[in-house]
Amino acid sequence: MEKYYHSVTLDVDKCKGCTNCLKQCPTQAIRVRDGKAKIIKERCIDCGVCISVCPYHAKKAITDSLSELDKFEYKVALPAPALYGQFPKVNDINKILNALLGIGFDDCFEVAKGAEVVTNRTKELIKSGELMDITISSACPAVLRLISVRFPNLLNNVLPIKPPIEVAAYMARQEAVKKTGLSEDKIGLFFITPCPAKATSIKNPLSVAKSGIDGVISIKDVYLKLAHKINSDSPPKNLQSAGFYGVSWANVGGEAEALEEGKYIAVDGIHNVINILEAVENEKLDDISFIEALACPGGCVGGPLTVENNYVAKSRIKETAKKLPKTKFSEDVDYNVLWEKPMEYNPIMNLDEDIFTAIQKASEIDKIYKGLPGLDCGSCGSPSCKCLAEDIVRNMASETDCIFKLREKVKTLSNEMNTLSKNLKG
Amino acid sequence: MDKSIVLKYDVDGNDFSLAGEASSSVKKVLLSLGFDPEIIRKVSIALYEGEMNMVIHANGGVITVEISPEEIHMLLEDTGPGIEDIELAMQEGYSTASDKVRELGFGAGMGLSNMKKYSDVFIITSEVNKGTRVEMVVKNKQ
Ligand SMILES: Nc1ncnc2c1ncn2[C@@H]1O[C@H](COP(=O)(O)OP(=O)(O)OP(=O)(O)O)[C@@H](O)[C@H]1O
Ligand code: SF4
Numbered sequence: 001m002e003k004y005y006h007s008v009t010l011d012v013d014k015c016k017g018c019t020n021c022l023k024q025c026p027t028q029a030i031r032v033r034d035g036k037a038k039i040i041k042e043r044c045i046d047c048g049v050c051i052s053v054c055p056y057h058a059k060k061a062i063t064d065s066l067s068e069l070d071k072f073e074y075k076v077a078l079p080a081p082a083l084y085g086q087f088p089k090v091n092d093i094n095k096i097l098n099a100l101l102g103i104g105f106d107d108c109f110e111v112a113k114g115a116e117v118v119t120n121r122t123k124e125l126i127k128s129g130e131l132m133d134i135t136i137s138s139a140c141p142a143v144l145r146l147i148s149v150r151f152p153n154l155l156n157n158v159l160p161i162k163p164p165i166e167v168a169a170y171m172a173r174q175e176a177v178k179k180t181g182l183s184e185d186k187i188g189l190f191f192i193t194p195c196p197a198k199a200t201s202i203k204n205p206l207s208v209a210k211s212g213i214d215g216v217i218s219i220k221d222v223y224l225k226l227a228h229k230i231n232s233d234s235p236p237k238n239l240q241s242a243g244f245y246g247v248s249w250a251n252v253g254g255e256a257e258a259l260e261e262g263k264y265i266a267v268d269g270i271h272n273v274i275n276i277l278e279a280v281e282n283e284k285l286d287d288i289s290f291i292e293a294l295a296c297p298g299g300c301v302g303g304p305l306t307v308e309n310n311y312v313a314k315s316r317i318k319e320t321a322k323k324l325p326k327t328k329f330s331e332d333v334d335y336n337v338l339w340e341k342p343m344e345y346n347p348i349m350n351l352d353e354d355i356f357t358a359i360q361k362a363s364e365i366d367k368i369y370k371g372l373p374g375l376d377c378g379s380c381g382s383p384s385c386k387c388l389a390e391d392i393v394r395n396m397a398s399e400t401d402c403i404f405k406l407r408e409k410v411k412t413l414s415n416e417m418n419t420l421s422k423n424l425k426g
Numbered sequence: 427m428d429k430s431i432v433l434k435y436d437v438d439g440n441d442f443s444l445a446g447e448a449s450s451s452v453k454k455v456l457l458s459l460g461f462d463p464e465i466i467r468k469v470s471i472a473l474y475e476g477e478m479n480m481v482i483h484a485n486g487g488v489i490t491v492e493i494s495p496e497e498i499h500m501l502l503e504d505t506g507p508g509i510e511d512i513e514l515a516m517q518e519g520y521s522t523a524s525d526k527v528r529e530l531g532f533g534a535g536m537g538l539s540n541m542k543k544y545s546d547v548f549i550i551t552s553e554v555n556k557g558t559r560v561e562m563v564v565k566n567k568q
């Protein structure tokens with residue numbers, strides 16, 4: 001797997017080269033060059049903001065197709081709890097899980113159950129006193145990637161527990177082996193997800209050496225198929241077992257609420273997350289012990305690969321979860337939920353490896369920036385004037401990419417031509 | 427050839443929502459220059475506290491930061507009310523912050539002592555009704 005594999009990619013044919021995504025990208029990873037957007041791989045954190053804001057639907061997430069199921073003898077769907085809020089008038093999780101069987105899966109395993117295990121282990125870790133004063137949730141991979149490129153000082157604050165999907169994958173495989181007697185490799189585990197960042201993390205894991213998931217399927221891609229199956233009248237088989245807390249992880253605040261004690265902040269939306277992380281860095285949140293930070297508006301329920309409006313889905317999930325027991329998930333798994341590898345600082349914002357050279361480049365940037373109009377119009381293809389100045393120094397752009405600079409230059413040139421031609425006549 | 431880079435910020439004393447912008451910007455620059463995260467942490471906390479003091483107690487001021495491979499030099503100057511008894515102000519827990527400011531989460535009286543703690547050089551001078559000048563240096567570990 002290449003180091004910077006990404007689920008988020010561009011559909012070149014659909015891209016009109018506008019500046020919508022350019023402006024919104026939280027890590028300034030997008031440039032428009034030759035009339036098309038380009039994603040700088042090193043900088044992309046797969047938050048999917050560009051997917052949500054592109055009016056031409058030119059940004060997409062690469063996920064697997066349902067045909068991948070054919071590679072396995074026994075196929076298990078692992079639906080993220082966000083799926084439960086997607087269908088109008090459906091407040092019965094069982095109906096949705098049964099619909100998954102209707103589109104080709106042999107069984108389901110709710111990711112919400114993995115979330116419950118994560119909650120239990122988080123509580124234990126907090127009690128053990130081994131964590132920092134402020135613990136930041138590790139559930140959202142886009143936020144983790146953001147921290148690794150922009151907040152190196154907060155790496156130690158991140159909860160060193162694997163994401164619910166990896167825990168669920170382990171449990172699901174064990175269960176499937178027990179049920180079928182098949183060997184592990186004959187069993188295909190498919191994550192039904194709202195999230196490109198998680199799709200990336202399956203192929204290119206952050207905290208495990210290798211993911212336990214065999215394929216990632218976007219909620220969008222199976223939405224219609226599932227919707228057709230849900231309305232069938234056959235009484236649903238009972239496949240549902242996750243409780244209130246696990247299911248509530250779909251909405252922002254769900255994970256923090258499940259901890260049942262300590263003061264917390266639950267923040268959603270990548271730009272809001274950045275603000276809160278800044279506050280943690282400045283040591284200004286002293287009475288807070290837990291921070292749940294999710295890149296998407298509303299939490300995973302607002303993931304870029306969902307269909308339903310996130311406010312609508314949120315209220316539906318609340319209704320659905322209300323009916324579920326608040327019992328603690330007690331099933332114990334003999335699985336190491338702790339990170340297999342530490343998160344590392346990824347200094348991609350560096351201008352140069354050598355500080356001395358970097359300083360020179362920075363003052364160069366400053367000089368160029370002072371000569372730019374400061375309109376941040378984006379016409380040059382960089383998200384801001386400051387960024388263009390940086391791109392110029394990084395040899396990724398030139399000053400005349402700025403249309404105002406170009407105009408200036410053309411004017412001077414034509415003036416010079418005028419004088420020259422006068423000289424000719426004289 | 428420039429051996430250092432100088433950043434200058436006018437800190438607005440009237441708009442509390444802008445407070446913290448200078449230290450946040452310096453932090454970004456230090457990241458792009460490749461400084462060690464630990465150094466960046468010291469600078470950003472010290473500077474943030476100084477910036478906040480300017481906004482809360484002195485109605486704004488000017489911050490000048492000079493960054494070289496050896497050290498980060500910070501100068502904070504304001505023309506606010508000044509500090510009568512610096513020794514007292516430096517004490518942990520001493521604060522003249524109003525209740526209003528305390529409601530916003532400030533006024534624990536920890537700012538100045540943290541600035542001293544996180545910097546390698548810390549010099550504060552002040553004159554009542556004239557203003558306050560704080561000079562801080564964080565040395566880069568080589
Ligand atoms: N720039 C300044 N101008 C005038 N007075 C100041 C200035 N900086 C600090 N002071 C005075 O020194 C006191 C102590 O400052 P310090 O930063 O330690 O605490 P604080 O600002 O009151 O609270 P905290 O920083 O914990 O939010 C302040 O309450 C204020 O009276
Ligand atoms: S909030 Fe949820 S859906 Fe959005 S990026 Fe994070 S993990 Fe993915």
Ligand SMILES: [Mg+2]
Pocket residue numbers: 475478479533536537538
């Ligand atoms: Mg203070």
